[in-house]
Amino acid sequence: MLSYTLRRLLVAVPVVIASTFIVFILVTLSGVPLANLKGRNPPPSAQVIAVEEQRLHLDQPVLQRYWTWITGVVQGDFGPSVRTNVDIGHEIVTRFGVTLRLIAFAVVLALLLAIVVGVVSAVNQYSGLDYGFTFAAFLFLSMPSFWFAVLLKQGGISLNNLVGEPVVYTIGEKSVVVEGGTWAHLVDAGSHLILPTISLALISFGAWSRFQRASMLDVLNSDYVLFARAKGLSRRRVVVKHALRTALIPMATITALDFAALISGAVITETVFQWRGLGDFLVTSVDQRDAYAVLAWLLVVAVAVIVFNLIADLLYALLDPRIRYE
Amino acid sequence: MSEHVDAVTGPAAPTAVSTGVRERSQRELVLRRFLRHKAAVISLVLFVAIVVLAFVGGALWRYDYADITPDASVPPSAEHPFGTDNLGHDTFAQVLRGTQRSIEIALLIAFLAGLFGTLWGAFSGYYRGLTDSVMMRIADLVLTLPLLAVAAVLTRATSGSWWFVALVIAALQWAYVSRVVRGVVLSLREKEYIEASRALGATDRWIIFRHLIPNALGPIIVNITILVAAAILVETALSFLGLGVQPPDTSLGLLVSEADTAVSTRPWLFYFPGAFIVLIALTINFIGDGLRDAFDPTQRKVRA
Numbered sequence: 001m002l003s004y005t006l007r008r009l010l011v012a013v014p015v016v017i018a019s020t021f022i023v024f025i026l027v028t029l030s031g032v033p034l035a036n037l038k039g040r041n042p043p044p045s046a047q048v049i050a051v052e053e054q055r056l057h058l059d060q061p062v063l064q065r066y067w068t069w070i071t072g073v074v075q076g077d078f079g080p081s082v083r084t085n086v087d088i089g090h091e092i093v094t095r096f097g098v099t100l101r102l103i104a105f106a107v108v109l110a111l112l113l114a115i116v117v118g119v120v121s122a123v124n125q126y127s128g129l130d131y132g133f134t135f136a137a138f139l140f141l142s143m144p145s146f147w148f149a150v151l152l153k154q155g156g157i158s159l160n161n162l163v164g165e166p167v168v169y170t171i172g173e174k175s176v177v178v179e180g181g182t183w184a185h186l187v188d189a190g191s192h193l194i195l196p197t198i199s200l201a202l203i204s205f206g207a208w209s210r211f212q213r214a215s216m217l218d219v220l221n222s223d224y225v226l227f228a229r230a231k232g233l234s235r236r237r238v239v240v241k242h243a244l245r246t247a248l249i250p251m252a253t254i255t256a257l258d259f260a261a262l263i264s265g266a267v268i269t270e271t272v273f274q275w276r277g278l279g280d281f282l283v284t285s286v287d288q289r290d291a292y293a294v295l296a297w298l299l300v301v302a303v304a305v306i307v308f309n310l311i312a313d314l315l316y317a318l319l320d321p322r323i324r325y326e
Numbered sequence: 327m328s329e330h331v332d333a334v335t336g337p338a339a340p341t342a343v344s345t346g347v348r349e350r351s352q353r354e355l356v357l358r359r360f361l362r363h364k365a366a367v368i369s370l371v372l373f374v375a376i377v378v379l380a381f382v383g384g385a386l387w388r389y390d391y392a393d394i395t396p397d398a399s400v401p402p403s404a405e406h407p408f409g410t411d412n413l414g415h416d417t418f419a420q421v422l423r424g425t426q427r428s429i430e431i432a433l434l435i436a437f438l439a440g441l442f443g444t445l446w447g448a449f450s451g452y453y454r455g456l457t458d459s460v461m462m463r464i465a466d467l468v469l470t471l472p473l474l475a476v477a478a479v480l481t482r483a484t485s486g487s488w489w490f491v492a493l494v495i496a497a498l499q500w501a502y503v504s505r506v507v508r509g510v511v512l513s514l515r516e517k518e519y520i521e522a523s524r525a526l527g528a529t530d531r532w533i534i535f536r537h538l539i540p541n542a543l544g545p546i547i548v549n550i551t552i553l554v555a556a557a558i559l560v561e562t563a564l565s566f567l568g569l570g571v572q573p574p575d576t577s578l579g580l581l582v583s584e585a586d587t588a589v590s591t592r593p594w595l596f597y598f599p600g601a602f603i604v605l606i607a608l609t610i611n612f613i614g615d616g617l618r619d620a621f622d623p624t625q626r627k628v629r630a
Contacts, residue, residue, distance in 0.1 A: 015466070015467060015470060018467055019467060019470045019471055022467075022471065023471065023475070023476065023479070026476065026479050026480060027479050138608060138611050138612060138615075139604070139608060141555075141607075141611055142555065142559075142604055142607035142608035142610075142611050143604055143607075144559055144562050144563060144566070144579070144582070144600065144603050144604070144607075145559075145563065146562075146563060146566040146567075146579075146582065146583075147582055147596075147600040147603065147604070150582075150586055150589060150596065151589075151600075154589045154590065157590070260472065263472070264472060264473065264474045267474055267567075268563055268566070268567070271567060272586075282474075282475055282478070283478070283567060283569075286475075286478045286479055286569065294475065294479060297475065298472065298475060301472055301475075302470055302472075305470065306470075
């Protein structure tokens with residue numbers, strides 16, 4: 001298993017290099033990086049532009065620029081940003097933490113909901129409850145995340161107006177100034193988390209609950225569950241102890257595999273709730289044509305996705321003794 | 327799928343006719359199973375109605391999406407069923423126009439990604455070996471590129487015309503289709519009728535286009551349907567971030583994004599385009615579900 005893990009990680013290296021290279025070429029070809037500077041009025045002197053070009057390595061040929069960047073990354077230097085006051089490496093670490101907090105809570109909430117709804121649906125297959133849950137799952141599957149997020153935000157604002165003081169925050173990941181100790185900070189962060197977490201969780205909930213239902217149905221129709229029933233175990237015991245445990249295995253994989261989708265979802269959620277996370281970082285960087293910042297984003301996401309895919313495969317082997325990796 | 331039908335319509339056919347039972351073609355069976363899925367049929371009717379409303383109704387409606395009427399920021403009324411925005415644009419006309427654009431983009435994506443993904447997957451699965459490895463590694467690479475980031479970078483660089491947005495999304499989505507098709511082709515290519523065809527001297531191209539792709543059509547169609555629903559959501563999300571379709575053109579995502587700040591003051595600007603996105607994606611998802619049941623009765627989720 002250890003050699004399998006190492007082999008997978010080794011294979012991942014060229015994939016990351018290739019995908020950053022493709023995006024690097026795309027970003028380079030897709031516009032004039034100093035358009036903002038050159039468009040200034042009065043126009044900056046040729047010397048200012050030359051200095052800026054040198055700072056951003058724009059005086060080097062494209063391939064050499066990529067080489068400079070990738071060798072820099074290995075040494076922990078993520079390259080210069082178009083915005084002079086931004087240190088890409090430091091920025092991306094801070095923002096990754098913010099986004100990860102959002103995703104982690106959303107995953108827990110989505111999983112809990114999906115497992116409960118999926119199992120209840122499967123146990124009561126073709127009942128009114130099952131049809132109701134199916135419709136709800138399809139509805140969330142078809143709901144544009146940004147629309148739903150704005151809807152939630154609006155609901156939050158209405159609730160705050162109704163109560164007369166802010167119960168749930170609708171902007172940012174934390175208050176600018178928090179009075180009090182650790183507890184006050186936790187409460188503050190928590191009430192900022194509520195709406196974005198719900199918004200992000202319900203996007204995944206639709207697909208996951210369908211998946212859990214299908215997986216549970218598979219198990220419920222298997223011989224060993226029939227046998228457990230036949231030997232006289234209670235229905236409840238069979239469902240919880242025998243069926244659910246097996247039906248959770250594919251769920252573990254799907255959750256890890258969906259990590260990439262969650263990061264994309266977080267881009268939208270962060271935009272709506274004005275969090276300063278990875279999503280906001282990407283949108284601003286694209287907007288500023290900040291090539292190295294976009295690359296840094298891609299690098300972090302690509303590595304995270306590869307790690308989570310690997311975790312998915314390893315979890316599979318760990319949970320299901322029939323699967324062994326050589 | 328069809329080798330099973332060949333067996334039925336082959337030697338068994340005369341006896342079936344003589345007993346007075348009419349044989350059913352594969353197409354008929356699929357259609358009958360689809361019609362049994364109530365949600366899918368209702369969705370199909372609704373979806374066709376939306377398409378007709380957007381393309382025919384949009385042309386007949388008394389306002390054009392770019393018209394500026396003297397009524398600014400009026401709530402829904404008989405004159406303006408979906409109200410107007412602060413410049414006096416008729417929201418109903420804009421939603422119809424946005425629906426047209428979003429559907430056009432989604433269908434173009436489905437066509438391009440479906441066609442390319444099918445060919446890629448079929449060749450990869452048929453030839454196996456080194457060809458397969460190289461082709462699938464390329465598909466994997468495309469799958470690792472985060473759609474939102476690449477699409478954002480590329481559409482930012484251009485004028486953001488609707489077909490370009492479609493092209494970019496399709497260029498990143500075909501890999502999903504190719505994986506599915508490859509999987510199906512890998513198992514189909516081992517069937518006896520392929521061996522028979524090869525023994526009769528069929529060329530590779532003949533086998534791929536006459537046998538493999540037609541028999542993989544069920545999963546392909548189902549996946550393309552899901553692709554259309556996903557494409558609608560991706561396009562609207564991009565336009566919402568300001569990285570998709572650009573004004574003066576419009577799409578449902580752009581309309582929602584423009585209404586983002588007006589939810590509490592002029593809610594109609596926000597709810598109507600959003601509801602159309604939900605309705606379109608929902609109906610397509612249900613149609614896809616019905617098609618899956620129809621093509622693959624072994625995985626049936628609806629009682630026959």
